[in-house]
Amino acid sequence: xxxxxxxxxxxxxxxxxxxxxxxxxxxxxxxxxxxxxxxxxxxxxxxxxxxxxxxxxxxxxxxxxxxxxxxxxxxxxxxxxxxxxxxxxxxxxxxxxxxxxxxxxxxxxxxxxxxxxxxxxxxxxxxxxxxxxxxxxxxxxxxxxxxxxxxxxxxxxxxxxxxxxxxxxxxxxxxxxxxxxxxxxxxxxxxxxxxxxxxxxxxxxxxxxxxxxxxxxxxxxxxxxxxxxxxxxxxxxxxxxxxxxxxxxxxxxxxxxxxxxxxxxxxxxxxxxxxxxxxxxxxxxxxxxxxxxxxxxxxxxxxxxxxxxxxxxxxxxxxxxxxxxxxxxxxxxxxxxxxxxxxxxxxxxxxxxxxxxxxxxxxxxxxxxxxxxxxxxxxxxxxxxxxxxxxxxxxxxxxxxxxxxxxxxxxxxxxxxxxxxxxxxxxxxxxxxxxxxxxxxxxxxxxxxxxxxxxxxxx
Amino acid sequence: xxxxxxxxxxxxxxxxxxxxxxxxxxxxxxxxxxxxxxxxxxxxxxxxxxxxxxxxxxxxxxxxxxxxxxxxxxxxxxxxxxxxxxxxxxxxxxxxxxxxxxxxxxxxxxxxxxxxxxxxxxxxxxxxxxxxxxxxxxxxxxxxxxxxxxxxxxxxxxxxxxxxxxxxxxxxxxxxxxxxxxxxxxxxxxxxxxxxxxxxxxxxxxxxxxxxxxxxxxxxxxxxxxxxxxxxxxxxxxxxxxxxxxxxxxxxxxxxxxxxxxxxxxxxxxxxxxxxxxxxxxxxxxxxxxxxxxxxxxxxxxxxxxxxxxxxxxxxxxxxxxxxxxxxxxxxxxxxxxxxxxxxxxxxxxxxxxxxxxxxxxxxxxxxxxxxxxxxxxxxxxxxxxxxxxxxxxxxxxxxxxxxxxxxxxxxxxxxxxxxxxxxxxxxxxxxxxxxxxxxxxxxxxxxxxxxxxxxxxx
Numbered sequence: 001x002x003x004x005x006x007x008x009x010x011x012x013x014x015x016x017x018x019x020x021x022x023x024x025x026x027x028x029x030x031x032x033x034x035x036x037x038x039x040x041x042x043x044x045x046x047x048x049x050x051x052x053x054x055x056x057x058x059x060x061x062x063x064x065x066x067x068x069x070x071x072x073x074x075x076x077x078x079x080x081x082x083x084x085x086x087x088x089x090x091x092x093x094x095x096x097x098x099x100x101x102x103x104x105x106x107x108x109x110x111x112x113x114x115x116x117x118x119x120x121x122x123x124x125x126x127x128x129x130x131x132x133x134x135x136x137x138x139x140x141x142x143x144x145x146x147x148x149x150x151x152x153x154x155x156x157x158x159x160x161x162x163x164x165x166x167x168x169x170x171x172x173x174x175x176x177x178x179x180x181x182x183x184x185x186x187x188x189x190x191x192x193x194x195x196x197x198x199x200x201x202x203x204x205x206x207x208x209x210x211x212x213x214x215x216x217x218x219x220x221x222x223x224x225x226x227x228x229x230x231x232x233x234x235x236x237x238x239x240x241x242x243x244x245x246x247x248x249x250x251x252x253x254x255x256x257x258x259x260x261x262x263x264x265x266x267x268x269x270x271x272x273x274x275x276x277x278x279x280x281x282x283x284x285x286x287x288x289x290x291x292x293x294x295x296x297x298x299x300x301x302x303x304x305x306x307x308x309x310x311x312x313x314x315x316x317x318x319x320x321x322x323x324x325x326x327x328x329x330x331x332x333x334x335x336x337x338x339x340x341x342x343x344x345x346x347x348x349x350x351x352x353x354x355x356x357x358x359x360x361x362x363x364x365x366x367x368x369x370x371x372x373x374x375x376x377x378x379x380x381x382x383x384x385x386x387x388x389x390x391x392x393x394x395x396x397x398x399x400x401x402x403x404x405x406x407x408x409x410x411x412x413x414x415x416x417x418x419x420x421x422x423x424x425x426x427x428x429x430x431x432x433x434x435x436x437x438x439x440x441x442x443x444x445x446x447x448x449x450x451x452x453x454x455x456x457x458x459x
Numbered sequence: 460x461x462x463x464x465x466x467x468x469x470x471x472x473x474x475x476x477x478x479x480x481x482x483x484x485x486x487x488x489x490x491x492x493x494x495x496x497x498x499x500x501x502x503x504x505x506x507x508x509x510x511x512x513x514x515x516x517x518x519x520x521x522x523x524x525x526x527x528x529x530x531x532x533x534x535x536x537x538x539x540x541x542x543x544x545x546x547x548x549x550x551x552x553x554x555x556x557x558x559x560x561x562x563x564x565x566x567x568x569x570x571x572x573x574x575x576x577x578x579x580x581x582x583x584x585x586x587x588x589x590x591x592x593x594x595x596x597x598x599x600x601x602x603x604x605x606x607x608x609x610x611x612x613x614x615x616x617x618x619x620x621x622x623x624x625x626x627x628x629x630x631x632x633x634x635x636x637x638x639x640x641x642x643x644x645x646x647x648x649x650x651x652x653x654x655x656x657x658x659x660x661x662x663x664x665x666x667x668x669x670x671x672x673x674x675x676x677x678x679x680x681x682x683x684x685x686x687x688x689x690x691x692x693x694x695x696x697x698x699x700x701x702x703x704x705x706x707x708x709x710x711x712x713x714x715x716x717x718x719x720x721x722x723x724x725x726x727x728x729x730x731x732x733x734x735x736x737x738x739x740x741x742x743x744x745x746x747x748x749x750x751x752x753x754x755x756x757x758x759x760x761x762x763x764x765x766x767x768x769x770x771x772x773x774x775x776x777x778x779x780x781x782x783x784x785x786x787x788x789x790x791x792x793x794x795x796x797x798x799x800x801x802x803x804x805x806x807x808x809x810x811x812x813x814x815x816x817x818x819x820x821x822x823x824x825x826x827x828x829x830x831x832x833x834x835x836x837x838x839x840x841x842x843x844x845x846x847x848x849x850x851x852x853x854x855x856x857x858x859x860x861x862x863x864x865x866x867x868x869x870x871x872x873x874x875x876x877x878x879x880x881x882x883x884x885x886x887x888x889x890x891x892x893x894x895x896x897x898x899x900x901x902x903x904x905x906x907x908x909x910x911x912x913x914x915x916x917x918x
Contacts, residue, residue: 171664185663189761198725199889203748204644204859205630207776208740209720211688211730214749214771218680225674261668266657269800271670281667289662290673291764296751297772302648302809304774304860305750312673313756315763317666341728350761400663401763430658 004440005100007037008113009093012102018053018076019143026091027053027139030075034137037116041123043135048155050147053139057155060133067373067454068132070162070414072404073112074141074169077104078429085431099434106426108141110435111168111443114421118447131455134162141169141404148404152411163373165408165416166381166450170398172420173254175438178385178446180378181418182247183357183397184405185286186318188328191348192217192335193311200296201306210306211342214295217310220345223338224288224314224331230273231288231316233334239321243284243397244365250394251279264424282399287317288331317399324351356406358415360395374415380453381417388446393419419450463899464559466496467572468552471561477512477535478602485550486512486598489534493596496575500582502594507614509606512598516614519592526832526913527591529621529873531863532571533600533628536563537888544890558893565885567600569894570627570902573880577906590914593621600628600863607863611870622832624867624875625840625909629857631879632713634897637844637905639837640877641706642816642856643864644745645777647787650807651676651794652770659755660765669765670801673754676769679804682797683747683773683790689732690747690775692793698780702743702856703824709853710738723883741858746776747790776858783810812862817874819854833874839912840876847905852878878909 001009014033015026035045035056043058053076080090080103088094090103100110122129136159140147152159172179196213197206226232261278262270272281281287295310297303316331318324328351339345359366360382361375386392398418408414421443427433460468473492474485494504494515502517512535539549539562547553549562559569581588595618599606611618631638655672656665685691720737721729731740740746754769756762775790777783787810798804818825819841820834845851857877867873880902886892 187763196726201724202859202888203746203750203774204776204857205883206724206741207746207748207858208735208744209729209731209737210724210726211728212749214752215680215684218677218749218752219684221674221677222681225678229670265660265665265669267655267669267801268803269670270668271801272668276667278668282665285667287662287666289666289763289765290671290677290755291662291762292755292757292766293673293677293769294753294757296749298751298753298770302772302774302811303750304646304748306748307751310752311757313761315662315761317663342726342730344727352761398663399666400661424664429661 001095004113004117004444005095005437007117008100008105008110008435008440011109011113012093012104013091015091016076016104016139017079018140019079027076031056031139034075034112038135041116041119043133048151050140050151052147055139055147055151056135056137058135058137062130062132066130066132067456068134068162069377069454070134070136070159070165071115072136072138072165072167073115074108074138076139076142077107077109078142082431087432095437098437100437101432101434103433105433105435106422107428107433108169110440111421114168114440114443114447117444118451121444121448122451126452129451129455131451132162134159145404149407149411152407156412159412160414162414163371164377165414166377166419167416168419168421169402170400170418170420171422171424173256174423175436176389177255177391178389178393179396179420180360180381180393181398181420182359182395183320184355184401185399186322186324186355187401188316188318188324188331188351189349190314190328190331190335191311192220192314193309193346194220194339194343195309195346196343197306197308200308203304203306207306211340212306213310213343214307216340216343217293217295217312219340220335220338221290221312224334228274229271231286233288233330235330236286236288236327239323240286240319241321243280244363246363247284247397248280250396251283253394254279254396283397284319286319286322289315289317291315317401318355320355320357322355324354352403354406356409357397363395371415377417377454381419381450384449384453385419385446388449389442460554463572463576463903464554464896466576467559467564467569467894467899470568470572471552471563472550474550475535475563475598476538477599478538486535490515490598493534493571497594500575500578502592507610509599509610511606514598514606514610515594515596517594517596521589521591525589525591526915527593527621528836528913529593529595529618529624530574531595531597531624531626532574533567533597535598535601536566536568537601541890546891554896557896559896560891560893562892564892564894565881566887566892567628569899570880573627573899573902573906576903577910580903580907581910588910588914590910591621593618604863608866608870611866615871618871619873621873622830623836624873625836625878626875627878627880628861629859629877629879630881630883632715633882634895635848636714636850637848637852638855638879639819639840639852640857640879641818641854642779643814643860644858645781645783645812645814646860647775647777647783647790647810648808649773649787649790649794650770651679651773652768652805653679653802654768654805655802656765656767659767662763662765666765670799671765672769672802673766675799675802676752676754676771678799679794679797680749680771683793687733688730690745692747692789694789695745695747695786698782699745699778700780702739705822706743706856707739709855710742712853713738713855742856743778745778745781748774748776750774776860777814779814779816781814783813812860813865815865815868816856822854830874836876836913840878840909843908843912844878844905847908848901
């Protein structure tokens with residue numbers, strides 16, 4: 001094993017499942033491991049208490065006039081169940097076919113090992129690198145970062161001394177082609193509950209008289225998309241601005257054919273809204289998805305019941321300029337307008353994050369007031385990646401949401417450059433999560449070069 | 460407590476939950492209790508082994524030329540959970556406000572106590588009652604009578620010595636107005652599974668590209684009814700014959716207003732198919748009901764997943780002349796025809812029982828070949844009920860299915876008279892199941908009179 005593989009294996013061994021109250025030892029172990037790594041690199045490390053899992057605030061200060069980069073990572077991971085679907089135990093790293101397997105290998109321990117190893121390389125050869133560094137390591141990312149905003153509020157002045165944030169918690173299409181994510185999607189949540197009769201009914205004694213809540217719910221949900229894949233909610237697309245031509249053009253360089261994507265997903269047809277290809281739809285279009293549905297008898301066999309109620313969970317991904325609270329109300333209004341007689345409707349809402357976008361310099365729609373330090377960092381990252389990977393990174397929007405990116409902007413005024421190191425093959429949040437050894441091997445020199453360039457050493 | 464209340468309390472105390480492997484003591488206790496009662500009444504009781512729960516075959520033989528009545532009951536009950544919704548423990552009978560509460564109080568222990576107490580009364584005053592009696596007591600009714608058909612095949616000749624079956628495992632609209640059920644509905648089952656992507660997907664990384672299996676399932680299910688409540692499956696109503704005029708007329712005597720029925724169910728509107736009132740729909744029309752639905756994330760909070768699959772359970776209630784296997788294929792074909800691209804459909808089928816009907820004598824559509832003994836039994840029951848309740852029983856179809864009634868006909872050639880003793884207020888299969896003391900009080904003399912009349916004592 002190489003040194004970085006060894007490091008990642010150690011890190012994976014700490015079962016840091018933030019949602020599991022029984023995983024305290026793993027959480028403490030992972031935190032202590034990261035703190036030790038950062039102290040070795042010369043960082044001053046503070047452990048900041050939160051109501052749940054402490055976060056680490058580490059600093060390497062040089063001189064105030066030097067550039068100041070904020071790095072972010074998280075030491076917590078998703079739960080590993082179902083365990084039986086793992087080929088090897090999730091908390092014992094195993095190398096197979098050029099990949100290292102384990103829970104958190106890609107999300108976010110592998111990318112953190114890339115950052116830490118790159119720092120080791122740079123600081124070894126240049127101990128006096130003129131770069132102020134703040135390294136934030138969170139322990140609650142996989143449970144929605146409940147303490148992070150409060151931390152940002154409290155430490156905002158200190159954090160605002162940085163000029164730009166760099167993090168690697170997004171995807172690239174492959175180990176050969178890195179992506180800098182220029183926009184994330186926002187999120188809104190609507191829980192739907194439809195109640196019919198006051199209690200479950202015998203389908204023989206009462207079937208045919210009442211509206212079945214599952215029938216009502218199915219009808220409601222079915223009304224939310226048109227046959228051609230558009231979201232059928234009045235006003236849903238009102239604030240959607242189409243992507244710039246360069247963004248569509250950039251997407252053509254991803255190099256994943258529709259056939260490859262369909263095969264990867266295991267579907268025989270796509271269902272994008274009109275005017276978008278599947279690859280465009282997941283980046284440029286808002287969505288309305290059903291995340292769960294339930295009602296009545298779901299066990300084995302037959303139970304002839306008319307359930308009293310049925311429920312569904314809806315989330316929408318939103319693009320720039322869509323206000324989640326406005327869209328939430330439009331979705332709720334459509335549901336209320338369409339609820340048939342014979343049942344009552346209860347809605348639970350929870351809009352969560354505004355979309356965020358930052359466009360790299362020298363592009364048609366880059367904001368005029370983009371800070372110079374941000375532009376410089378973009379250039380440094382682009383040039384470093386181009387030199388080390390032999391291809392420039394692509395600038396693409398991503399379909400996911402990283403709420404803390406918007407919070408960093410809003411609270412500390414910091415823009416974030418998201419350089420993705422994991423890929424769709426890495427099985428994030430699923431059994432047999434893995435991280436490519438190729439990314440360890442090439443990502444480390446790339447990030448070393450990024451740090452050198454941001455420090456101005458070679459720019 | 461009166462003697463019948465005491466008997467019912469004892470019977471309820473045996474927690475005879477046939478589906479629960481841990482309820483062996485309750486099953487054995489209930490069976491022994493019934494056997495003891497029947498022996499006390501002079502029956503010869505055999506315990507017939509089955510693969511699961513034995514049934515009791517009890518006989519009181521007089522002379523071959525005497526009438527021969529077969530009584531049926533079941534000593535098993537539904538599970539009692541959720542326990543926390545019971546006002547008093549489900550297996551400790553409690554009397555409140557004129558009702559006796561406990562699991563099985565109405566289904567079927569209360570009606571069995573009526574039968575047993577009536578037999579005690581009749582045989583006490585007339586030990587030589589010229590009536591052959593066979594009493595069948597099943598222990599697997601609440602789990603679908605898996606052993607009953609095999610038992611019928613094996614004992615058919617002995618059972619066929621009876622002339623007619625009498626059972627009380629159906630409903631009457633109230634304690635004051637009894638109903639003789641003239642027809643039951645058949646049943647078919649279709650399990651639906653829709654599969655989209657090969658695995659659950661992150662709704663950010665892939666949302667907008669693929670058809671969500673819940674969306675596909677909702678669209679499929681929503682297509683199965685029209686807006687006015689008809690089942691939207693080609694040919695679904697082809698073999699449905701409308702009820703006879705006298706049947707519609709009979710229904711007007713039930714005395715439950717639409718408002719009362721809606722209040723009882725807790726709904727603000729009905730959803731019957733066109734051409735049927737709600738009361739007619741549950742008796743005369745076939746249905747397509749959703750018994751359960753499930754897919755994706757159903758826990759608390761938000762999980763932004765596109766599920767790989769979603770499932771639903773459909774059952775149809777069928778009326779006379781509808782062949783469940785033909786209808787099953789029509790439902791499946793409609794689902795297959797409407798399944799949208801991007802998902803695959805798997806169907807599981809299980810048609811279960813043909814509908815059964817027996818029309819009382821002197822009605823326009825009574826079959827010409829109705830056995831004389833059946834006609835005599837109908838008259839005996841009608842007259843006995845009229846004398847003891849002060850109102851003749853109504854002859855109504857019922858919405859439920861009692862598969863063993865069709866099996867008794869098919870295998871042993873026996874018609875069944877179903878005289879309902881429980882009411883919609885009794886909460887069958889639900890918490891706080893109860894049985895009215897009024898029905899105990901009046902049902903016993905009514906059944907005593909029925910036995911006397913069938914024996915020919917006063918007819």
